[in-house]
Amino acid sequence: MATVQICEAEKVYIMHGVRDDLRIDGRACDDYRHMEVETDVVSNTDGSARVKMGDTDILVGIKAEMGRPRPLIPDEGYLEFFVDCSANATPEFEGRGGEELGSEISSTLYKMFQNRSSLDLRALCIVPREHCWVLYVDVLLLQCDGNLLDATSIAVKAALFSTRIPKVHVSEDDEGGKELEISDDPYDCMRLQVEDVPCIVTLSKIGHRHVVDATLQEAACSMASLIIAVTHKGNVTCVRKVGGGSLDPESIFEMTETGKRVGKALHAPLMKLLQEEEVLGKRRQKVGFLG
Amino acid sequence: MAGLELLSDQGYRLDGRKPSELRKVQARMGIFTRADGSAYIEQGNTKALAVVYGPHEVRGSRSKTLHDRAVINCQYSMATFSTAERKRRPHGDRKSSEMSLHLKQTFEAAILTQLYPRSQIDIYVKILQSDGGNYSACVNAATLAVIDAGIPIRDYVCACSAGFVEDTPLVDLCHAEETGSGTAVALALLPRGGQIALLQMDARLHQDHLDPVMEAAMTACRSLGQVLDGVVRQHLQEVSILTGE
Numbered sequence: 234m235a236t237v238q239i240c241e242a243e244k245v246y247i248m249h250g251v252r253d254d255l256r257i258d259g260r261a262c263d264d265y266r267h268m269e270v271e272t273d274v275v276s277n278t279d280g281s282a283r284v285k286m287g288d289t290d291i292l293v294g295i296k297a298e299m300g301r302p303r304p305l306i307p308d309e310g311y312l313e314f315f316v317d318c319s320a321n322a323t324p325e326f327e328g329r330g331g332e333e334l335g336s337e338i339s340s341t342l343y344k345m346f347q348n349r350s351s352l353d354l355r356a357l358c359i360v361p362r363e364h365c366w367v368l369y370v371d372v373l374l375l376q377c378d379g380n381l382l383d384a385t386s387i388a389v390k391a392a393l394f395s396t397r398i399p400k401v402h403v404s405e406d407d408e409g410g411k412e413l414e415i416s417d418d419p420y421d422c423m424r425l426q427v428e429d430v431p432c433i434v435t436l437s438k439i440g441h442r443h444v445v446d447a448t449l450q451e452a453a454c455s456m457a458s459l460i461i462a463v464t465h466k467g468n469v470t471c472v473r474k475v476g477g478g479s480l481d482p483e484s485i486f487e488m489t490e491t492g493k494r495v496g497k498a499l500h501a502p503l504m505k506l507l508q509e510e511e512v513l514g515k516r517r518q519k520v521g522f523l524g
Numbered sequence: 525m526a527g528l529e530l531l532s533d534q535g536y537r538l539d540g541r542k543p544s545e546l547r548k549v550q551a552r553m554g555i556f557t558r559a560d561g562s563a564y565i566e567q568g569n570t571k572a573l574a575v576v577y578g579p580h581e582v583r584g585s586r587s588k589t590l591h592d593r594a595v596i597n598c599q600y601s602m603a604t605f606s607t608a609e610r611k612r613r614p615h616g617d618r619k620s621s622e623m624s625l626h627l628k629q630t631f632e633a634a635i636l637t638q639l640y641p642r643s644q645i646d647i648y649v650k651i652l653q654s655d656g657g658n659y660s661a662c663v664n665a666a667t668l669a670v671i672d673a674g675i676p677i678r679d680y681v682c683a684c685s686a687g688f689v690e691d692t693p694l695v696d697l698c699h700a701e702e703t704g705s706g707t708a709v710a711l712a713l714l715p716r717g718g719q720i721a722l723l724q725m726d727a728r729l730h731q732d733h734l735d736p737v738m739e740a741a742m743t744a745c746r747s748l749g750q751v752l753d754g755v756v757r758q759h760l761q762e763v764s765i766l767t768g769e
């Protein structure tokens with residue numbers, strides 16, 4: 234796990250700051266750090282996004298491939314998540330070191346999308362029972378400075394927004410066999426409805442209060458956190474408690490309320506930014522890693 | 525390759541370059557604050573990230589420790605979405621292990637490892653987008669990252685690939701040329717002394733042709749060296765303005 238070790242005095246300093254609603258970088262308890270979002274950063278994917286939140290840096294690439302629908306849900310496509318904790322982020326992730334954290338994040342992402350309201354997967358179906366689109370959502374951690382889940386969920390939402398899936402024309406021949414023809418016109422494509430895709434808000438309990446978007450130092454002071462996936466309407470799609478400590482029911486209730494409020498407020502600026510980028514289209518100056 | 529003309533009669537390549545022309549190179553140093561050194565490079569559509577940690581104490585088993593110099597530890601990986609066909613694993617396959625080994629050998633030749641006995645230097649490279657010349661992009665990015673980390677190095681390590689099509693050596697191959705031409709030579713050069721840090725050729729090539737191909741690759745490496753030098757100088761200028769020196 235990407236963690237830092239801090240001494241007792243630093244912990245006390247951070248906890249006293251949180252008690253007075255003034256954190257070490259000057260934020261209040263329910264403030265996010267400065268965030269940068271850019272879409273279409275990797276040109277050989279169908280959709281991609283990079284999110285920088287403080288020193289946390291995440292790149293998401295989405296590739297659409299054709300596959301068979303799952304037998305239990307024959308009229309839907311599906312998403313496959315993979316989180317690559319690369320050694321770039323921290324040397325601890327070298328070799329197989331990052332796999333544990335990677336599977337933890339990807340399982341949270343699976344849970345977050347495991348309901349019909351998050352994303353309409355029926356749009357990914359081509360021929361029921363036979364063909365559908367499988368979206369491989371690959372998350373790459375480039376730098377870790379706490380709050381990986383929130384940044385990942387925002388990057389996934391942005392990447393899904395920018396995903397363009399080529400349209401498929403199905404024609405039937407005389408014997409009832411189906412022929413698929415994938416359109417090779419880059420503008421003849423399908424977009425996903427990402428309005429309802431939730432974003433994760435991680436709330437870390439520090440002392441008697443809780444903070445959102447904890448940095449690594451703050452995470453080191455927190456015994457337990459609550460992960461809440463919230464949609465733009467304020468619906469909660471997933472709640473999980475993580476970390477070694479325990480939480481009492483009352484604080485879970487408080488944290489859920491804060492999570493809902495903060496999460497709801499997160500969506501509007503994100504969608505606005507994505508739509509602005511969309512409007513600029515080709516005229517947009519791509520920054521990428523060179524900016 | 526049938527159907528794909530790698531070099532037209534007029535002497536232009538698939539993407540309109542001349543045989544000895546490089547792709548556009550753009551690079552930036554110091555993109556990550558948490559690492560000791562980092563760099564990003566774009567060579568045409570090939571994009572690579574390199575991060576350097578160290579020199580630090582040897583991690584893991586102490587038996588790796590060398591008493592007269594530093595251990596260089598490299599890991600090459602490719603983002604799962606970097607290639608046209610999605611990769612299942614970012615690293616750990618045979619090709620990546622081989623690349624890691626090549627990188628290690630290259631940088632052992634370049635870094636002044638004897639200055640840091642009993643320590644370790646980690647170099648991690650990641651291909652974000654692959655369009656031929658992955659090895660060279662990685663080496664060039666790693667050079668910049670090593671410089672950014674402030675680790676003493678003999679010279680810039682510049683790498684470039686070269687191929688041979690219709691009696692003409694081509695430099696800086698793109699993906700289509702790499703797969704289509706058959707021969708691909710990867711060469712890493714320390715330009716100042718003209719020392720070759722790594723030379724690798726996978727397919728067969730007539731011995732008479734090897735010299736011109738290597739010569740072309742070395743010329744390309746020298747020009748790349750100038751580009752990298754420019755990037756480093758510009759970075760230093762920006763940093764010194766920021767720190768007010």
